[in-house]
Amino acid sequence: MDTDLAGSGQVVVLGNLNIDLLCYPLEVLPEWGQERTVRSMWPRAAGSAGYTAMALGRLGLHPIVVGNVGSDHYGRLLLDALAAHHVDTGNAFVSQAATGVSVTLIGTNSERAFVTFCGHLEELTVEEIIARIPEGPSGGYALFSGLFLLPKIDFAGAVRILQTCRERRCKTMFDSGDDPAGWTDESVQGIRGLLKWVDVFVPNWDEACAVSGKSEAEEVLACLLKLGPELVVLKDGARGSWAMGRGADSIIQEPAYRVKAVDTTGAGDTFNAGLIYGLSSGWDLERCLAFANAAAAIAISRMNDRYPSAAEVRHLLEHGSRLP
Template sequence: MSAVREDLTVVGNTNLDIMVSGVTSLPEPGTEALVPDIRIRLGGSAGNLALRCAGLGQPTTLISRVGNDASTALVRSELDLPHLKPVLITDPELPSGVTVAVEAPGRDRAFISSLGAMSALDAADVPAEAVAARCVVLAGYFLLPRLRGPGLAGLFTRARAAGALTVLDTGWPTEGWTAEVQAEVRGVLSSVDVFLPNSDELTGLTGVEDPRAAALELAAATGTLVVAKLGADGAGLALPSGEWSHAPAQPVVPVDSTGAGDGFNAAFLTCLTRGTGPAEALGTAVRYATELVATAPEHRSAVQLAEVLPL
């Protein structure tokens, strides 16, 4: 890996999120309801991951597909940051993707998304210099139809040939964890070096409730390093050899858990890109994500990586 550049490439979904707060029910047809707050911000698994990596000082290239419309100008302005190189391919026919997130106290968020130009993103959009990074990450797998299955395998084959570490964060399939989806993901993991599921995704993929057992089974079956995000329990690392490492999260008073998973991913991958071993990176990423949860979103830019410590 000595000849590989010390940077990171993120490929995937970048769009605007419209965050609607305080929605307890939809208004009746023909009526209007007031909510406490509606905000617009950068969204998408890939966009958020790239933003967080750049915020840690990690040189990052983001590759996404957008439309030629007003929302794209907002996306570009949000990505105008030090350490971040956005490569946004403008689709001449499709609009940019948009997600509406509806949230209320005591309820899980619900999302309504339009893929738009994201539906046309494929491996040919990723230039050769981008796959020669230290890490090449695909985020938002299930929202990128042309990069599912063979599309991902082709991209990661190129990345591995260039000496890059390949990383996958799938998210949740809109069609659910059907037998076909499970087989699809297990199939593509043969071209993945690092897999970044959370505990619910692990259960959906394997049918095993215990995340440690699920991660170990998956790692052994696919030869992939599985990094399991466990929420308040921290994170775990399963090696194909059968070894398991666990980094517990210190108890904190949560302020906002939004973005904790993206923050964990960014910290873990930044550590790997800088040459830190996976077990040490795991502990650093948990500490970073825990501090994010305890910090108001408007102050999170001040949260940086702590010193890497052994587990």
Template sequence: MTTFDVSSVGFAVLDILGRPVTRIPEGGRVDFIEEIRMTVAGTAAATGMDCAILGLKTRMVTTVGTDDMGDFLISKMQRYGMNTDMVSRDRTHQTSSTILPVRPNGERPALHVPGTARSFTLTEKDYAGALDARIVHVGGTGLLESFDGEPSVKFMKAAKEAGRTTTFDLIQANPETVELVKPLLPYIDYFIPSIEEASEMAGVSDPAEVARYFKSHGVKNAILTMGGDGVYVDPEEGDAFTLPAHDIKVVDTTGCGDSFSAGIIVGLSKGWDIRESARFASAVAAKVAMGLGSDGTLTSFDDTMEAMNSWPVKE
């Protein structure tokens, strides 16, 4: 018997976002914009936050600094109802942080300080707490300098040996990242990268070929998010399929992939099949894309269910 629905392990970052930004003012001049926010973000933390908003009992497993930014992240996670007992504090690195000037079309170039993402890791004595959940989500491979490689492989293997369902996403993947990811693939039940990152690693661009590449290396279910083009799913059982994205006005794409992972996790926690889970995840991502930051306009499970069943999808 586990204590939590999901344990979200890995990359946490403070995002400082502003919109809409069309240029960086010259010299010391000022441009006025409509909105600035600070949010919990990162491939593990944003996913965990969105799981908590959607009603799951969520444990966060990460490292932040002993600075004001770390204080903010922990306080905000707790306000969302996340358990932060396994959020450690690092006195030698600042909290991972990103400045995001969000363009009018929702794109967001980033200025990033890796900070505590580089120092986060787990030892075997941490496994009992980190695996005290039915679903274990690992996010951030590629930026987790101390956890990437053998520590991640040992942890994911332990998760499967403990009978946990595993979900996985990464960030800023490139052709070199695949060497970090390959040893993890046999221990991943649900692999949920963006098509851009997955294509970079697989060396092919067609979604069907990309999914086949990762499944051939051990992934059970390959789920490729494709932004406005929806999602491509190659499940462990049955035929591959594509679902369209919702037809919405995009404000900010920050955290859309993270929120999609949260939607999949919620579906799994409720025993839904992969198609229904992906439908729900698409609605979660749409809710996030309609506001600024990794939570966007996401407010509750019931509200998201209503959106899934009523909002139009793209033709």
């Protein structure tokens, strides 16, 4: 394990474990009644929560994942992929349903569109998650992601999960993900209401603007901090990342690293892993953001073996160039 992490607490990742069926490259999205072809298609494990867990394992942590998989070959693929990345799957379980699959259409510009079959994710309940959240030493982190892909877990249920994480001595992190319904007022108010139970909120830029109702970085961060978190970190693609902690006088912005992006799937999830790594190491916020940006940059530059080691991230930090 990396020496930066000596004395750090355990890390728990809760949420959606599913398959992404990637289709690449797609030049133009088809209209209704049309067909398009791609040169490559392959399944990839393991959804937002799974991506973060695997990236953490590659960085040298041994995270615990809490969630379910389907009772088919895709479910076995998920568990095997997680274990291969040094993720503890002892708190994951098999539901008697087909594994959820997200068809991911990747454009020639590396942007994505998704169509998702929730499958086994429709079976996951609040009680099943709470029963599997481990008691840990103080100082650890619990990240909850993929809420909008878990139909049986409403906002009140998400609050119960976050409360339980705190009771079991974990600092809570939350990544809302995008709202497939288009950020309805119910969704916005639901996310705003649960943020009082979140220590670190890690949305992307569009999600943060939707929840805050603001469009300028300083206003977005200030608004979200008033809702309860101690720290808000915004993932902003080619613009890097933004952050502000409670009581801070100003925001922090760290630029992204210059790489050739080939697949941005899981970029934000890999960023989350890098952020957790830095926070667990006790680094200052600027260093945490730079490390997370670099980890995400490496991931989007690879189609296979995507998650970087800590040494690879440090190499990019020392030798890479940043976007303006």
